Each structure stands twice: as C-alpha cells, then as structure tokens.
Amino acid sequence: MSLNDLKPGKVGKVVRITGDRAVRKRLLDMGIRAGGEIRMIKAAPLKDPLEISLGNGHISLRRKEASLIQIEPISD
Amino acid sequence: MASRRQVKIALAGNPNSGKTSIFNALTGAKQKVANFPGVTVEKRVGYRKFGLYDIIFVDLPGTYSLTAYSLDEKVARDFIINEQPDVIINVIDTANLERSLYLTMQVIEMGVDLVIDLNMWDEAQEAGIEVDTDKLARLLGAPVAKTVANRGQGIDNLLQAAVTLIESDHDDDEEIESETPPEPGRRDRRRGRRGHSRPHHHHRHHRHPPVSYGPNLDDIVKNLADQIETCRGCEFCHNPRWMAIKLLENDPAITGRCFPGWRGNQTLAGSLNESIEHIKATTNEEPEMVITEGRYGYVAGIVREVMKKPQVDRMMASEHIDNVATHRILGYPIFFIIMWLIFQATFKIGQYPMGWIESGVGILQWAALSILPAGMLSDLIVDGIIGGVGAVIVFLPNIVILFLGISILEDSGYMARAAFLMDRLMHLLGLHGKSFIPLLMGFGCSVPAIMSTRTLESQKDRILTILLIPYMSCSAKLPVYILIAGAFFGAAAGNVIFGIYILGILLAVAAAYLFRKTVLRSESIPFVMELPPYRRPTTKSVLIHVWERARIYLKKMGGVILVASIILWALGYFPRKTEYSVDYEARIEQLRTLETEQAEAKAAELEAMKASEEVEYTYIGRLGQALAPVMDPLGFNWRMGVSLVTGFFAKEVVVSSLGVLYQIGEKGEKEAESLMKKLRDPESGLSKLVAFGFMVFVLLYTPCIAAIIAIRREVGWRWMTFTVVFQLALAWLAALVIYQGGRLLGL
Numbered sequence: 001m002s003l004n005d006l007k008p009g010k011v012g013k014v015v016r017i018t019g020d021r022a023v024r025k026r027l028l029d030m031g032i033r034a035g036g037e038i039r040m041i042k043a044a045p046l047k048d049p050l051e052i053s054l055g056n057g058h059i060s061l062r063r064k065e066a067s068l069i070q071i072e073p074i075s076d
Numbered sequence: 077m078a079s080r081r082q083v084k085i086a087l088a089g090n091p092n093s094g095k096t097s098i099f100n101a102l103t104g105a106k107q108k109v110a111n112f113p114g115v116t117v118e119k120r121v122g123y124r125k126f127g128l129y130d131i132i133f134v135d136l137p138g139t140y141s142l143t144a145y146s147l148d149e150k151v152a153r154d155f156i157i158n159e160q161p162d163v164i165i166n167v168i169d170t171a172n173l174e175r176s177l178y179l180t181m182q183v184i185e186m187g188v189d190l191v192i193d194l195n196m197w198d199e200a201q202e203a204g205i206e207v208d209t210d211k212l213a214r215l216l217g218a219p220v221a222k223t224v225a226n227r228g229q230g231i232d233n234l235l236q237a238a239v240t241l242i243e244s245d246h247d248d249d250e251e252i253e254s255e256t257p258p259e260p261g262r263r264d265r266r267r268g269r270r271g272h273s274r275p276h277h278h279h280r281h282h283r284h285p286p287v288s289y290g291p292n293l294d295d296i297v298k299n300l301a302d303q304i305e306t307c308r309g310c311e312f313c314h315n316p317r318w319m320a321i322k323l324l325e326n327d328p329a330i331t332g333r334c335f336p337g338w339r340g341n342q343t344l345a346g347s348l349n350e351s352i353e354h355i356k357a358t359t360n361e362e363p364e365m366v367i368t369e370g371r372y373g374y375v376a377g378i379v380r381e382v383m384k385k386p387q388v389d390r391m392m393a394s395e396h397i398d399n400v401a402t403h404r405i406l407g408y409p410i411f412f413i414i415m416w417l418i419f420q421a422t423f424k425i426g427q428y429p430m431g432w433i434e435s436g437v438g439i440l441q442w443a444a445l446s447i448l449p450a451g452m453l454s455d456l457i458v459d460g461i462i463g464g465v466g467a468v469i470v471f472l473p474n475i476v477i478l479f480l481g482i483s484i485l486e487d488s489g490y491m492a493r494a495a496f497l498m499d500r501l502m503h504l505l506g507l508h509g510k511s512f513i514p515l516l517m518g519f520g521c522s523v524p525a526i527m528s529t530r531t532l533e534s535q536k537d538r539i540l541t542i543l544l545i546p547y548m549s550c551s552a553k554l555p556v557y558i559l560i561a562g563a564f565f566g567a568a569a570g571n572v573i574f575g576i577y578i579l580g581i582l583l584a585v586a587a588a589y590l591f592r593k594t595v596l597r598s599e600s601i602p603f604v605m606e607l608p609p610y611r612r613p614t615t616k617s618v619l620i621h622v623w624e625r626a627r628i629y630l631k632k633m634g635g636v637i638l639v640a641s642i643i644l645w646a647l648g649y650f651p652r653k654t655e656y657s658v659d660y661e662a663r664i665e666q667l668r669t670l671e672t673e674q675a676e677a678k679a680a681e682l683e684a685m686k687a688s689e690e691v692e693y694t695y696i697g698r699l700g701q702a703l704a705p706v707m708d709p710l711g712f713n714w715r716m717g718v719s720l721v722t723g724f725f726a727k728e729v730v731v732s733s734l735g736v737l738y739q740i741g742e743k744g745e746k747e748a749e750s751l752m753k754k755l756r757d758p759e760s761g762l763s764k765l766v767a768f769g770f771m772v773f774v775l776l777y778t779p780c781i782a783a784i785i786a787i788r789r790e791v792g793w794r795w796m797t798f799t800v801v802f803q804l805a806l807a808w809l810a811a812l813v814i815y816q817g818g819r820l821l822g823l
C-alpha cells in the first residue's frame with residue numbers, strides 16, 4: 001500500500017520509494033527513506049496535503065508524492 | 077603576528093534551525109542583505125571584530141541537503157566551493173540532531189573546517205534529550221558548542237571555538253612544528269591552508285574522519301579518489317574524495333566542471349563507469365540514492381552513540397495546537413481571521429502613519445514654497461524632489477507592518493501551517509501554499525506584496541507569484557473604479573466594482589495556467605515542507621527582520637523610485653507652455669477685480685482651462701495624445717489616454733489627471749461630483765461600455781513605477797520587462813474585446 005492509504009494515527013514502515021530521481025532524492029533528503037517509520041498525523045482540511053511524523057519532526061507532503069511511497073503497516 | 081587578519085565564516089544549517097538567530101546574535105546590527113551573484117537568493121553578510129580578527133559572517137540559505145536540484149542548495153554549495161570560507165558554523169536544532177547531521181555529513185565531505193553548533197539546547201533539555209557533546213566532537217572531528225540563540229546564550233563560546241579552529245590552521249601555516257597538542261579526534265594535520273595565496277590543487281588533509289558509506293562503497297570511493305588525486309586534468313578538484321562522490325552521484329553541476337579532466341583520463345573514466353555499473357548491479361539503485369542511504373546510516377550510527385532521548389515526542393505540544401489550528405472545520409476560520417487582521421493592520425492602521433507622512437511632506441513643500449522664489453527651481457524642489465521622496469516613503473508604513481506580521485507568522489511556525497491549509501487551493505494555480513499571503517497582500521499594495529514573496533523557497537514559485545500579484549487589484553486602483561463606476565453605473569456601481577475584482581482573480585487563474593504551460597514550464601521539485609514545532613517569536617528577531625526589509629526598501633528601491641518619480645515629474649512638467657490660445661492671465665486678473673461670485677467662478681474655470689492646456693503641452697500630454705490611434709479602438713478619448721499614461725506614476729493619479737484634463741475647477745468633494753457629471757455628459761462621447769473597458773484596462777495594465785521597481789529588485793530585468801509588456805498587451809486586448817464585442821452586441 002502507499003502512504004496515501006495510511007489512516008491518521010497509524011504507523012507504517014517505508015518499503016520502497018518510486019518516482020523520478022529528483023523527487024526520490026528530495027524525499028530522501030527530507031528523511032523519508034526505505035526502512036524508516038512514518039506516522040500519519042492527518043490530511044489538510046481539503047484532503048491534500050498530508051502531515052506525517054518521522055519521529056522527530058513533522059513534514060507535509062502532497063498526495064501525489066505520498067503515492068510514490070510504498071509502505072507496510074505496523075501494528076501499533 | 078599582531079597584524080589584523082580578515083576571516084570569513086559561513087553559517088550553514090536546516091531551515092528552522094535558528095540559523096538566522098545565531099547570525100543575528102553573532103553580528104548584531106552590523107549586517108547587510110544582498111543577493112548571491114547571478115541569482116535572487118538572499119545573502120546576509122555581517123561583520124564583527126574579535127581579538128585580532130575582522131570576521132565576515134555569511135548566512136547561507138537554510139537547506140536540508142547540498143544537491144544541484146534546488147537553487148538554494150546550489151547557491152550554498154557554490155559559495156562553499158568558490159568563496160572557501162575559513163570555517164563553517166553548522167547550526168543544528170539539537171532536538172532534531174539526526175536530520176541535521178545529514179547536512180553536516182555533506183559539509184564534511186566538502187572538506188571544510190566546521191564548528192558544530194547545537195542550538196536550541198534548552199528546548200532539547202526540556203524535552204529530556206541528552207547529547208554527549210565530547211563524544212560528538214570526537215566522532216565528527218569538529219568542535220561542538222551549545223547555544224540558545226534567542227537568549228544569546230553560548231554565542232561567545234561558539235565564536236571562540238570558530239576562532240580557535242582558525243588559529244590552529246594559522247599555526248599550521250606559520251609553524252608546522254607547533255607544540256599545540258592536537259585536538260581530540262584529529263587524525264592528521266592539514267598542511268597548507270587552502271587559501272587565496274596557495275595553489276588550489278594542493279592536496280588537503282582533513283581533520284574529520286571521512287564519512288563512511290559502508291565497506292563496499294568506501295572502497296569504490298577510495299579507489300576513484302586515488303585516481304583523481306593523480307589526475308592533473310584541471311585545477312578544479314582540490315578535494316579528490318568529494319569529487320569521487322560527486323562523480324558517482326552523477327551531479328550535473330560538478331561533472332560538468334570536471335568533465336575535461338576525466339574525459340582526458342581514460343582510466344578514470346573507465347573506472348567511474350565500471351563503479352557506477354557495479355553499484356547499480358549490486359543494489360539495483362542509482363549510486364546517488366545508495367550514497368544518500370550510506371550517509372543516513374553513518375549518521376544513525378553517530379546519533380546512537382551520542383544521543384539519549386525519551387520516548388516522548390517533542391511535537392506533542394505542537395500537535396495539540398494543531399488540533400485546533402489545522403482542524404478540519406476550525407482551521408480555515410482561524411486562518412482567515414489571522415489574514416484579515418494582518419491585512420487590516422497593514423492597510424488600515426497603515427493609513428495613519430501614511431497620513432502623517434503626507435502631512436509632513438505637505439509642510440515641507442509649503443516651507444520650500446515660501447522660501448524659494450517662484451519658478452522652475454522651486455517647482456523642481458517642491459513637486460519633483462519633495463513630492464518624489466514623499467512617494468517613496470509613503471509605502472514604508474505598509475511594508476513595516478506587513479513584515480511585522482509575516483515575521484511573527486514565520487517565527488512562530490504558523491506560516492508553515494498556513495501553507496499546509498492553503499496548498500490545495502494554491503496548487504490549482506501551480507503555486508505553493510505560502511504564495512497565498514503575497515497574493516492576498518496584492519489587494520492592498522503590490523510593493524509590499526512583491527517584497528513578501530521572499531518567504532517562498534522556490535525561485536519558480538516566486539516568479540509566478542510575482543507575475544500574478546498585479547491581477548490582485550491594489551487599493552490605489554479603487555478611486556478610479558469609484559469615479560468611473562459612480563459616473564456610469566449609479567446604484568449598480570458596487571456590483572460592477574466587485575465584478576472587476578473577481579475578473580482580476582479569474583484572469584490570474586488563466587494567466588497562471590498560461591505561464592505554466594509556456595514561460596515557466598520547468599518541472600518543480602515536489603512540495604515537501606517541514607512543519608516545525610510552534611515557538612514563541614522573539615522581539616529581537618522580529619524587529620531585525622522588519623528593519624532589514626525597511627532598509628532594503630529605502631536603500632535598494634527608494635533611490636530608483638525617487639529618480640523615476642523625478643523623471644516622470646519632468647515629463648509631466650516640460651516643455652513649458654508660454655503661449656496660450658487665450659490670454660488667460662489677463663482675463664483672470666480682469667475677472668478677479670470685479671470681486672463678484674460669478675466672476676470668481678468664471679476665473680476658476682479659466683484657470684482650469686489653462687491647466688488643461690499646460691498638461692496637453694507636456695511630453696506626457698503629447699504621449700497620451702500620440703497614443704490616440706491606439707486608444708481609439710478601445711473607445712478611449714485622448715484625455716483618458718493621457719490620464720492612463722500619468723497612472724504609470726501611481727494609479728490614483730489617473731483620477732486627478734482626469735480632473736485636470738476635464739477642466740474641473742472645484743476642489744474637494746465637489747471635484748469628484750462635477751468630474752462624474754462631465755464624464756457622463758454626452759459631449760464626452762463616453763458610454764457605459766467604454767467606462768467598463770476603461771476600468772478593466774486600469775485593472776490590468778502595467779503596475780505603477782514603484783511596483784515595477786520592486787519586481788526588478790526581486791526577479792530581475794527580464795521578468796520585469798515581461799510583466800510590463802504582457803500586462804499592457806492584456807489590458808489593451810481585454811478593453812478591445814469589451815468595446816468592440818459590446819458594440820457588435822449592440823450595447
């Protein structure tokens with residue numbers, strides 16, 4: 001499943017990031033990387049963008065980029 | 077030894093790491109803002125004397141990485157390569173150590189001496205986070221200082237650490253056999269400062285342990301670095317290891333510079349290709365990503381060693397605030413109330429100081445008039461210079477209040493939430509959520525609005541936002557609408573004016589689409605934005621930011637606006653008319669001797685006629701009349717043409733020009749009334765259709781001179797010219813469609 005499908009409050013583990021090089025590099029630079037854990041905080045009132053937590057900090061990204069992030073849910 | 081030495085210290089760090097607060101604390105008020113060469117990325121430079129050193133501080137753009145993908149990152153990186161700062165102070169948000177160290181690794185890779193500044197130390201402590209600073213210093217091979225920038229704590233220690241580092245280099249230069257004991261973790265001593273006097277290809281040894289990407293990759297990097305070391309292809313690479321990494325990453329900005337070297341060196345080119353293929357085959361991934369992962373792995377190792385953190389998320393408090401601030405339902409009302417407050421403060425409260433400035437200018441003009449003998453010099457000083465200075469500083473209150481608001485939003489962390497809330501809507505325009513604020517401010521005044529695009533990180537977003545700001549009808553255009561709509565649309569005037577505003581927004585949407593498909597087509601980097609924890613803004617940082625903007629406006633733009641205003645004044649003043657169609661002076665004098673009310677009114681009328689003849693005679697008047705063939709298809713008469721030309725100075729001038737050209741003698745409230753009457757008069761040849769076309773033209777045509785200069789300052793000559801030409805063409809076309817289309821429809 002992609003990050004888009006993660007429900008608020010749930011935690012997922014990043015399996016793979018797809019997309020072109022610049023986008024993947026940017027996500028990686030922001031700390032979104034394979035093996036890392038992501039907690040979904042919420043979506044903005046208009047459903048896009050999303051707010052996620054990477055442990056230490058919160059990051060906002062659009063659904064378009066979130067769809068590139070493949071995760072597997074972790075029972076939390 | 078006692079001679080003063082000039083040293084350069086650059087500040088690098090993530091956005092929201094408090095880097096600018098550190099910069100402010102280090103330099104105090106002794107700073108100035110310019111652009112990095114060739115780009116409009118802001119460069120803050122500050123000065124300080126410390127012991128025997130004259131220190132120049134440069135605040136690099138806040139970045140998470142140092143790639144070639146984003147302009148800010150490229151600028152920061154180029155600065156490090158080209159300007160070779162003596163030391164880099166790497167500002168780190170202590171509680172966010174892991175992410176911050178990722179950037180640190182890239183600075184270390186570049187082989188620059190650095191001091192690690194663990195900033196917001198207090199916040200980390202409150203969150204129960206412990207960092208073993210000695211161990212961190214040992215692992216990184218760099219001194220570590222602790223600071224709390226907004227309270228000014230630890231700043232002297234930080235500076236001392238930087239200077240000590242420079243001194244130890246200095247000792248290397250002066251006396252290689254120095255007795256100073258090596259610092260902990262210092263592996264080998266650098267010989268020969270990479271300095272301005274030393275040859276660049278001089279091999280440098282770094283005191284930092286090299287960043288490790290795992291044994292496999294480390295071997296590949298070392299092998300390539302050894303080959304680069306012996307390659308004498310160019311002067312550029314004085315840091316073989318870094319060059320090896322960049323070649324593996326296939327970083328276009330770097331390989332481009334190295335190309336002649338490694339192309340000439342077939343062995344190196346071969347090994348590079350082989351290495352890249354090997355990495356791809358074994359990891360099934362681009363080397364760039366593998367290296368990035370390697371850096372993260374290395375950082376994670378360091379963090380595990382030095383940091384103890386509780387299981388409590390430091391974002392807890394912020395999450396509670398966000399439960400309200402970005403709430404599904406409450407989020408927008410709160411946002412709009414904040415926007416409304418800032419807008420009202422900027423433009424409504426701003427009116428008071430603007431009024432004082434205007435009266436001040438008036439008093440000065442009056443004083444000058446009473447001192448100077450009447451004549452050209454007096455006119456130049458009173459109307460040209462004092463009037464011009466007034467036209468410049470009249471924007472200052474808006475700018476100061478708006479940036480006060482923006483600084484508070486930025487420093488508190490709410491700006492990122494505003495972008496989070498508005499991103500979906502702004503994305504429809506191809507913009508970032510943060511673009512909302514500059515666009516909103518455009519309804520007040522384009523000048524502060526254009527300046528506020530500085531808060532946008534991407535250059536493309538800034539250009540597009542600036543191109544769209546003029547469609548947000550500024551408050552100076554309102555008097556024109558009120559006059560014209562009042563004259564022709566009676567009770568419906570309010571609706572017509574509202575329609576004009578909506579039309580501007582709709583055209584902005586269309587223009588945004590057009591620009592993105594044509595002139596601004598390049599693919600943008602994705603919107604990935606940090607939502608920093610909420611923090612209390614400090615007065616000092618807010619005031620410094622406001623002061624900085626005010627100074628930029630006065631110094632960088634004020635002079636140009638002043639000169640432009642004086643030129644415009646001269647164009648509206650010369651050539652002087654000496655012969656009139658009627659001997660007005662004599663007749664007015666004659667009428668005044670009668671001392672009756674009727675004669676006085678007649679005299680005023682004659683004066684108005686005289687003034688009108690004078691305006692017609694000036695260069696601006698002639699230009700307006702020469703434009704008649706262009707204005708004809710729009711149904712505009714020459715008076716409207718001239719008034720539009722004078723609107724270049726400031727939009728509200730269109731109204732007063734029409735007053736003069738329609739020979740309105742009365743002053744005050746009656747002026748508007750009688751002007752409306754004159755415009756409505758069938759003799760004027762104007763219809764509702766022409767009036768509407770005129771309002772649309774005013775909405776769309778070139779922004780005023782101050783806004784144009786603000787655009788040039790923010791995005792350069794090319795975009796300024798583009799906006800001016802595009803807006804003029806669009807305004808003309810729109811008015812043409814309205815007039816000719818309306819006539820076809822029989823309106």
